[in-house]
Amino acid sequence: MTLTIALAGIAVLLALAALAVLLAGTPKAGRVVYGGCTIVTAISLFAAASHLLGAAPPASLTLPLGVPWLGSHFRLDALSAFFLVVVDLGALCASIFALGYGEHETAPQRVLPFYCAFLAGMSVVVLADDAFTFLTGWEFMSLTSWALVMAHHRVPDNVRAGYVYLIMASFGTLTLLLGFGLLAGPTGHYTFDAMRAAPPAASLGALALVLALIGAGSKAGIVPLHVWLPLAHPAAPSHVSALMSGVMTKVAVYGFIRIALELAGPPDWWWSIVILAAGGLTAVMGVLYALMQHDLKRLLAYHTVENIGIIFIGLGLALAFKAHDQLFAAALAFTAALFHVLNHSLFKSLLFFGAGAVLTATGERDMEHLGGLIHRMPQTAFMFLVGCAAISALPPLNGFASEWLTFQAILLSPQLPSWGLKILVPAVGGLLALSAALAAACFVKAYGVTFLGRPRTPAAANATETDRFSLGAMTVLATLCLVAGILPGLFIDALAPVNIALIGARMPAQIGAQWLSIVPIAASRSSYDGFLVFLFIAMSGGLAAIAIHRFASDRLRRAPAWDCGYPDPSPATQYSAMSFAQPIRRVFGTTVFRARETVVMPPPGDTRPARLTVELRDLIWDFIYAPLAAGIGLAADRLNRLQFLTIRQFLSFVFAALVILLLVLALWS
Amino acid sequence: MIRDLLSQSVQMLLVLFLAPLFVGFVRKVKARLLRRQGPPLIQPYRDLLRLIRKEVVLADSASWLFRVIPYLVFAATWVAAALVPTFRTDLMFSWSADLIAIIALLGSARFFLALAGLDVGTSFGGIGSSREVMIASLAEPAMIMIVFTLALIAGSTQLSTVAEFMASPQVGLRVSLGLALVGLVMVAIAENGRIPIDNPATHLELTMVHEAMVLEYSGRHLALIELSAALKLILYVSLLACLFVPWGLEAAGATLTALGLGVAAYVGKLAAGGFLLALFETSIAKMRVFRVPEFLGVALMLGLLATLLRFVSGSF
Secondary structure, eight states: HHHHHHHHHHHHHHHHHHHHHHHHHHHTTTHHHHHHHHHHHHHHHHHHHHHTTOOOOOOOOOOOEESTTTEEEEEOOOHHHHHHHHHHOOOHHHHHHHHHHHHGOOGGGGGHHHHHHHHHHHHHHHHHHHHHHHHHHHHHHHHHHHHGGGGGTTSHHHHHHHHHHHHHHHHHHHHHHHHHHHHHHHTTTTTTHHHHHHHHHHHHHHHHHHHHHHHHHHHHTTHHHHHHHHHHHHHHHHHHHHHHHIIIIHHHHHHHHIIIITTSSOOOHHHHHHHHHHHHHHHHHHHHHHHOOOOOHHHHHHHHHHHHHHHHHHHHHHHHHHHHTOOHHHHHHHHHHHHHHHHHHHHHHHHHHHHHHHHHSSSSSSSGOOOOOHHHHHHHHHHHHHHHHHHHHHHHHHHHHHHHHHHHHHGGGOOOOHHHHHHHHHHHHHHHHHHHHHHHHHHHHHHHHHHHHHSSSHHHHOOOOOOHHHHHHHHHHHHHHHHHHHHHHHHHHHTTTHHHHSSSOOOOTTSSSGOOOOOOOTTTTTOBBBHHHHHHHHHHEEEEHHHHHHSSSOOOEEEEGGGGGGOOOOOGGGGOOHHHHHIIIIIIIHHHOEEEEEEOOOOOTSOOOOOEEEEEHHHHHIIIIIHHHHHHHHHHHHHGGGGGGHHHHHHHHHHHHHHHHHHHHHHHO | OOHHHHHHHHHHHHHHHHHHHHHHHHHHHHHHHHOOOOOOOOOHHHHHHHHSSEEEEEEEOOOOOHHHHHHHHHHHHHHHTTTOOOSSSTTTTTTGSSSHHHHHHHHHHHHHHHHHHHSSHHHHHHHHHHHHHHHHHHHHHHHHHHHHHHHHHHHHHOOHHEEEEEEETOOOOOHHHHHHHHHHHHHHHHHTOOOOOOOOTTTTTOOOHHHHHHHTTOOHHHHHHHHHHHHHHHHHHHHHHHHOOOOOOOTTTTTHHHHHHHHHHHHHHHHHHHHHHHHHHHHHHOOGGGHHHHHHHHHHHHHHHHHHHHHOOOOO
């Protein structure tokens, strides 16, 4: 039943895409299409959530679509239901947000049809139960999101972003195709049921896992395959950025989980080493890149890379524990990863919506041209602050709850017998702690420079509060961030069916724990109670406020800023995003980015301004992608000569090729 | 139930009222070591009283957040300080937040304080905030690694359980504990902005961090911020005391006299800690801001090494 509703939802979304083409240009098109998407995703969300919470048995359906003799298989099990909840929740909020935000779109006919199709594509991927349907949905999702990235195609940066995205997306699909080819085996059973029934040999499974890590990892943003992500995500309209960062990367995580934990057979212990190393590297590099940005949306995109790293650390631990048959620990790590999937989709969508509201109000994405928006847009500022606190893993919000679970999983790992993991896991724990601390630093910068201080440009000084639909969507997400933070037990219990299906064990039920606390293993070992922490903070803050207002002077005088007696009215004397990051750039940037600062100080009497130039290098681009691109260019130039041969030369080439092929065939057997 | 609640409240009020006294004590010892008379012990209380009676001078460009942050910072720090065992373990609500959560609560307080530094839009606030987050970005992972070590030794991240384990005879002398102790002292110095990282006694010095961040605060807001800073200092000393000198900590169900002895032992430990801090601060010079990462890098490496040792073998 639920599956039918979800598939009907996909069909309606595709119909809406067609309708959007017809309606293009009419003034009500945005309202109709986004309103339709809101209703469809709300119904689908309700169905998926009831399937997950009711721990309903998996449902399958075969539709006579696609390859004639195969059909399209769809299946809704616990994992699909959870990811369908993530997709639909993100899509629902994005559609509500777009009801207001979409009004400012200059080219709605380039956004509306692809938006509905994009939503449909993501839903197809999580519901697919055979490789053809999965890859079709995956490619559909990639292409529609590419079209959305190219919506504003006259901006040169967007064209480059679209180009890089297209290449990386085709590369990712290619590796996934090869991976599924390995999993299908010589008999060529492309349904997931057949793959589950006959898992591949260990070496082939490992190869398929590596291919899945590259294919799904490039979509999710694993370093060093992340290069397209910070270009493409910010280029799209903001509600699409939110979907790409908050939801599409999670669909990629879904693809990876499906292959790594289910289709590739029983895990080997060393698989987790690859995943843990990739996750740790991704988490720290993502946040370091983010710290160096001053474009608000690009900063958020780099934080997606960081959070994907945190999710993969959880998945790597789950695989490690599962390979050593420590199923309860595996369930803890897997729950942490899945909970972070949900949490990240919540706060990242919220933050992109906030950035979108800022973009509409000021026309600026560059933080160096913003500032002081808390005075002009107080409600957006408050919601954005909740998102910043959540992503910085501050208690009692949700980001902390899932990172806390990940830390608890790391603390269980000395039980693992293999030495490689014993050395690697503490280092990964250190990287995780480092990335959490750096993320907090980065969001102090993002919030402080954008919303606090004094406006740096007239656009920022004259901004107005955003519309009520956008605010409504942000309020929903901010509330969910708080609820998931103070009642994590409910969410952990809801994830139990997914754990039972994929790990074979579940975390202890949290619902009966005293005062709504969460107890992953035993009360004497660790527990955390977001609800009480929230209550205590509220109570002691309230107590302080009452005491202050009872006993203290309540006089207040507005005056110019003190600033040690030398306040300067020019807003340019404030700390900017670049100057805020300078100490951290000096600590980490000299090695990671080869950062170099040059100061040109004119001699006394010279009227030229002094100049500070900061030079950063993206070593991953310089050492991996640039040589690769140069190599391909060089090879293409050389091969270009082949186009200008005479007919005799072509014929002799064909003949030589035939002879060589026959020789190979003769020697092969 | 009532007894537990009472005991928890006593603990909360104890840290709140001892915190300014401890700051005064450290100042007094420092002054005496420099052969000065020094302010009286109760001077911090007088300062706080004077501050809350004064009017608040609020910068024109300050937002509502600037006025809310002192309460948030105070609340987060007070909750964290109330969860660290002082005179008895097994506090009523100690299970509601483990050591990782306590560190994160202090992180929340710092996050908001750093935002306050940026709110008015002055260069001093910005310099303070940016340096504070740089220090925190190294101190926090170091602290987490130390927490890992302790958690792996005691088999728990609950501070009460860890403290009870540390007081029990099974703990013994361990290499990893020694590394963790040194690391924790270094982190505590950095987190509280003491010499050689920052100087709590100076204003108008370009190297300042914490004082630059709160430069625009005045009146009752400043009083709350100063009280939070004092609470944070006493929190770290209590943490060191309950982990590494856990003697005198009373377990659950102790008699009233035993609890009294526990409080006396706690005050004694605070005095010893304060004296050592003052001695250390007077015997060392402040370092340049860009030497701080090296200092904290050592703490991080010590923590990582201690954790690694625990991962490799249970006997270290």
